[in-house]
Amino acid sequence: MSTQTESKHESAGAAGGFEPKITAFVCNWCTYAGADLAGTSRLKYQSNVRVVKLPCTGRIDPHFIIKAFENGADGVLVSGCHPGDCHYTSGNYHARRRFTMFRAMMEFLGLDMDRLQFSWVSAAEGGKWTKVVDDVTNKVRNLGPNTKYRELCEND
Amino acid sequence: MTDNLRKLARELLESGKASVVIGYGDATLPGRTTPVFITSAAEADRLVWNEHCLNNLAVYLSSRKFKTDGKIAIVAKPCDLRAIINLVQENQVKREDVIIIGMVCSGMKDNDSGKPLEKCNACMEHVPKNCDEIIGDPASAPKPADPNAEFISLEKLEAMSPDERWAFWSKEFSKCIRCYACRQVCPMCYCTQCIAQKTQPQWIPSSQTPKGNFSFGMFRALHSAGRCVSCGECERVCPVGIPLNLLTAKMRKEIREKYGYEAGCDPDAPAPMCNFKPDDKEDFIR
Amino acid sequence: MKKVDKNKLGELMQAVLDAGKELIAPVRQGDHTAYARIKKPGDAALDILLTRMPLKEFFLPKTECLLKYTNLEGGGVEVSDPDPLNQERVVFGARPCDASSLPIMDKVFTWDYNDSLYLARRDKTTIVSIACESPAASCRCESVGISPSAKDGSDVLLTPIGDAYTVDAVTEKGEKLVALWGSKLSDASDADAAKAAAFKPALPGHQTDTASLRGKLKAKFETPAWAEQTMKCVGCGACAYLCPTCHCFDIVDEKSGCGGERRRNWDACAFSTFTLHGSGHNPRAEQQHRYRQRVMHKFDYYPEKFGPVACVGCGRCLSACPVGMDIFEIIEKVTADE
Structure with a gap:
């Protein structure tokens, strides 16, 4: 990922306004398929999200989320199979506890919690995917750029 | 108590029940103690017990392992003892290999x-x-504090706005020199390779800059979730005075509230971060 | 020789600021203490006997950029060097031990290569030290041949004489600063000078005769006493990072986006990764070998190469060690006859 290309993209926002960059970490079996369904169903949703596909939410290490923020993400979306539907039986249950703690930690450190969204989107929920993406994009757009992390990294 | 401790240590070493007693001895700086490793009954008089026995000696059972053929007897305050139990739970030490000398403790004082x-x-x-083994009279012990007393220090931060909290932690982590004292004294930080030392890929920048400091401080506390026994060693040893206990206390509070678990209390309890219940709370997931 | 009233130090600091120089002084940051840049004399906490952090970060920062690189679109790389410091600075209220650490570091940074970034910082900085009136139990300066009023490394030394300090310009840089202060200083009498010369506070802590013991270290390289004495070491870097003379560093490339920086970061011989080879082999396999390196470097290898020992006896490593290690006690124990 190059910062030059990224900054060009950012400045290309509609009417010169701020367009957030959202990184979405999704599981292969449910949410990615759900996003695919949204596409094949020709549902429209905002284009701010960049999707990173992983086998399972259980594979999503909080380090991925921090790296996304450090590298300029304004918001992060994590999405996988509904409880009980995990392709690997229990990956999302483990992930749920991990993200519970991680989210508490980030909130305690002072991150705006609207920048970090978790959701369950099944392979059949193309419509829910578009709603989740639109919702997190709108929220982060309202918050503006992730200045906290940018300052942290600029002082680096 | 010191006399009883020395007597017990002598007995353990003379009878061959233990090959070493890990305890506290006088340090060279006045009023301080330092970890000592007693391997012969003749040395048992080096052991002391006073209000400055601050170290959590359980660290010598996990990563800074003391190598010996026989059993290790270890002097443990009740808080340190929970660390040993947690190490047993995590298969880092066999319960039968350790003789725990529990000390009735009425509290320690800052050096x-x-x-x-x-x-x-x-x-x-x-x-x-x-x-x-127990040293000291349980009847003489102070009354237990309110279970929420350890979380009072969190209230000030929790009442702040996110921006204020971010500013608070940015300032604190800017002091970090990455000496890793917090990690090295933690009995639970026994990974042979810490994520902070990994270079390919590098998850935590190694430079002593805000980005890496933030990431390291946060992940160390996150990795302690459900395992931290609140011995407070990380904060005590931090040479630049970062209030690390706030981070670990936050994790303990969440673990208690969400999963009703206290680390190191029950050797047979399943560890919260390696287990789950289908009906775990998930009010933040849509 | 000049002198100045004790309550007039603020005026001296103000004069430094008024002359457009940067002012660095001991400060309190909550419970923590360090040397820091200050904008007004009132922020200085000259009553601190010894700040937790040493002075070295102003000469060898905990992290510093050695070069910047950018991958250019269409190929090629652009490399740029950082600018050396170009701002006059005055450290006001250093302790003689901290000041003494600078000549020790100088020898390393001018040995086989003149380190321009370090030398620029040294060149631009004038050190004003204040002799210590009440040394602490952890003070060990006399163990290494330094005293609470040592001049080495200082450009100006202030020595307490009752309600005033004598002002002793030790170097040319110091003379320039004394000239800047001009009439803010008054002339010291012969009696004042005699008082300053007689200034010799007692050190409450046990002092070790390292001058006679260090010769024995080499022969004791393999003694089992190392293992016994260093058993409790947990392998953190607190001693090295708080040490005014420890100067080991690591060079890393930190990438960000399509460019990055090559950085020099503090490193410490106590870390197991310090000597870890790519193959997985570690020549200093155990903590005892790493701690032995710390002692040998300071009291044998460095003096062999450069003369003095690489320790100023500030005692920070004693008071900050998580497990109460005492490097002087360890020297005594390992060199003791079996």
């Missing part, structure tokens, strides 16, 4: 200020449990 430690004011366990 510099002489004031009681914050963690001791919030202590719920002055009498050791799950130990093999």
